[in-house]
Amino acid sequence: MGFWEKKRVTVTGGAGFLGSHVVAKLREKGCREIFVPRRIEFDLREEAQIRRLYEVSKPEILIHLAAVVGGIGINQKLPGTFFYENAIMGIQLMEWGRRAGVEKFVAVGTTCSYPNITPIPFREEHLWNGSPEETNAPYGFAKRLLAIQSKAYYEQYQFLAVNPIPSNLYGPGDNFDLEKSHVVPAMIRKFSEAEEKKITKVILWGSGNPTRDFLFVEDAVEGILLVAEKWGKPNPINIGSGKETSIKTLAEMVSNLTGFKGTLEWDLSRPDGQPKRLLDISKTTALGYQPKISLEEGLTRTIAWYRENIAAANTAAGR
Numbered sequence: 400m401g402f403w404e405k406k407r408v409t410v411t412g413g414a415g416f417l418g419s420h421v422v423a424k425l426r427e428k429g430c431r432e433i434f435v436p437r438r439i440e441f442d443l444r445e446e447a448q449i450r451r452l453y454e455v456s457k458p459e460i461l462i463h464l465a466a467v468v469g470g471i472g473i474n475q476k477l478p479g480t481f482f483y484e485n486a487i488m489g490i491q492l493m494e495w496g497r498r499a500g501v502e503k504f505v506a507v508g509t510t511c512s513y514p515n516i517t518p519i520p521f522r523e524e525h526l527w528n529g530s531p532e533e534t535n536a537p538y539g540f541a542k543r544l545l546a547i548q549s550k551a552y553y554e555q556y557q558f559l560a561v562n563p564i565p566s567n568l569y570g571p572g573d574n575f576d577l578e579k580s581h582v583v584p585a586m587i588r589k590f591s592e593a594e595e596k597k598i599t600k601v602i603l604w605g606s607g608n609p610t611r612d613f614l615f616v617e618d619a620v621e622g623i624l625l626v627a628e629k630w631g632k633p634n635p636i637n638i639g640s641g642k643e644t645s646i647k648t649l650a651e652m653v654s655n656l657t658g659f660k661g662t663l664e665w666d667l668s669r670p671d672g673q674p675k676r677l678l679d680i681s682k683t684t685a686l687g688y689q690p691k692i693s694l695e696e697g698l699t700r701t702i703a704w705y706r707e708n709i710a711a712a713n714t715a716a717g718r
Contacts, residue, residue: 401428401429402428402628403425403428403429403430403431403624403628404428404429404430404431405431406430406431406432406459406460407431407432407434407456407457407458407459407460408425408430408432408433408434408458408459408460408461408462409433409434409435409436409452409456409458409460409461409462410422410425410433410434410435410461410462410464411436411443411461411462411463411464411465411488411492412463412464412465412466413433413435413436413464414435414437415464415465416568416570416572416573416574416616417464417507417565417568417616417619417620418435418464418465419572420570420572420616420617420619420620421462421464421620421623421624422435424617424620424621424624425624428624434455434456434458436452436456443465443488443491443492444484444487444488446491446495449491449492449495450495452495453495453496453498453499453501457499458496458499458501459501459502459503460501460502460503460504460505460627461492461496461501461503461504461505462505462507462623462627463488463489463492463493463504463505463506463507463545464507465488466485466488466542467480467481467484467485467538468538468581469481469574469578469579469580469581470579470580470581470582470585471534471535471604471669471670471672472578472579473578473579474534474535474537474538475534475670478536478537479537481535481537481538481541482537482538482540482541483541485538485541485542486540486541486544489506489541489542489544489545489548490544490545490548492504493506493545493548493549493552493560496558496560497552497556497558501558502559503559503560503561503627504549504558504559504560504561505560505561505563505623505626505627506545506546506548506549506560506561506562507562507563507564507565507623508542508543508545508546508562508563508564508565508635509538509539509542509564509565510564510565510566510567510612510676510678511531511532511535511536511538511539511542511673512526512531512539512540512542512543512546512564513525513526513531513539513673513676514526514528514529514530514531515529515530515531515532515533515673515674516529516674517529517675519643519675519677520643520677520678520679521637521676521677521678521679522637522679523564523634523635523636523637523679523682526543526546526635531543531673532672532673534670534672535672545560545562546562546634546635548560549561549562549633549634550633550634552633553633559631559633560633561626561627561630561631561632561633561634561636562633562634562635562636563622563623563626563627563630563635563636563637563638563683564635564636564637564638564678565614565619565622565623565638565639566611566612566613566614566637566638566639566640566676566677566678567581567582567583567611567612567613567614567676568581568614568615568616568619569581569583569584569613569614569615569616569697569698569701570615570616570617570697570700570701570704571616571700571701571704572616572704573616573701575587575588575705575709577589582611582646582649583613583649583653583698583701584701584705586603586649586650586653587653587657587698587701587702587705588705588709589601589603590653590654590657590659591657591659591702591705591706591710592710593659593661594657594658594659594660595710598661599661599662600661600662600663600664601654601659601661601662601663601664602664602665602666603646603650603663603664603665603666604665604666604669604670604671605646605665605666605667605669605670605671605672606665606667606671607645607646607647607650607665608645608646608647608671608674609645609646609671609672609673609674609675609676610643610644610645610646610674610675610676610677611643611644611646611649611676612639612640612641612642612643612644612676612677612678613640613642613644613649613694613697614638614639614640614690615640615690615692615694615696615697615700617691617692618638618640618690618691618692619638621688621691622638622683622688622690623638625683625686625687625688626638626683626686629686629687630686636682636683637678637679637680637682637683638678638680638683638688639677639678639679639680639690640690640694641680641690642677642694643675643676643677644694646671649694650663652694652695652698653698653702656695656698656699656702657702
């Protein structure tokens with residue numbers, strides 16, 4: 400019998416982008432019981448409802464993925480919301496997980512928690528060497544709090560919470576709302592709509608010079624579940640692609656894969672965000688992790704999903 404076949408697992412955010420892929424993989428692995436709390440039933444900002452969640456689901460493992468997330472624009476617009484809601488959800492979920500005797504709490508973090516200027520590749524010990532980049536610092540700090548809480552709870556209560564930190568995720572089921580999306584889905588939508596409408600120029604934010612570590616969602620799921628199964632320390636652990644890609648290179652790839660034939664223009668009045676990102680994944684590879692999906696393959700699959708679902712739905716609605 401495999402590790403997951405005998406487990407009761409609760410996945411907060413299990414209906415979201417990353418969460419839906421985690422739930423699907425758990426089912427594939429034969430997980431005995433998976434509970435996905437819906438916001439309409441369990442408001443995870445409210446302590447009483449968190450307590451009720453544990454009473455109802457009785458998890459042996461809780462994977463915390465519920466989050467208020469988005470790209471640079473929405474982070475700048477709602478910094479207070481991003482800090483408060485992410486912090487309050489995670490802190491209270493871990494506290495009540497401890498009280499409920501959860502076997503392992505998986506607090507999934509973010510590369511936004513790393514300091515703005517961090518040596519490449521980012522190693523887990525670098526997390527504490529400065530403040531996150533200004534445009535997403537509230538979100539980054541909120542998630543960094545859970546790493547502090549994990550260590551404190553292990554020292555005082557011997558409660559085990561692990562902190563996988565995935566790099567920049569993308570893939571089928573991502574959020575393609577231009578007000579809230581991250582860079583990959585935003586580009587896919589912009590280039591796809593420009594190609595469809597015969598628009599000859601696409602304007603993108605910033606200079607295009609920053610780099611990112613783009614990780615296909617299925618690879619992220621494999622890493623998260625591997626960490627949940629095998630990582631036994633209350634310390635952050637990176638999950639990435641092992642590849643550094645500039646935003647300009649990403650734009651060229653998405654442009655080509657969507658069939659866009661026009662020109663690109665970079666809006667230098669818009670922020671770049673963190674200058675460089677690439678995660679050191681040596682700790683997860685030592686556990687047996689190996690990312691499998693190249694950026695080109697992942698983008699191709701994501702573009703196909705977008706056209707079959709989002710673009711087709713918009714066309715049917717006459718948008």
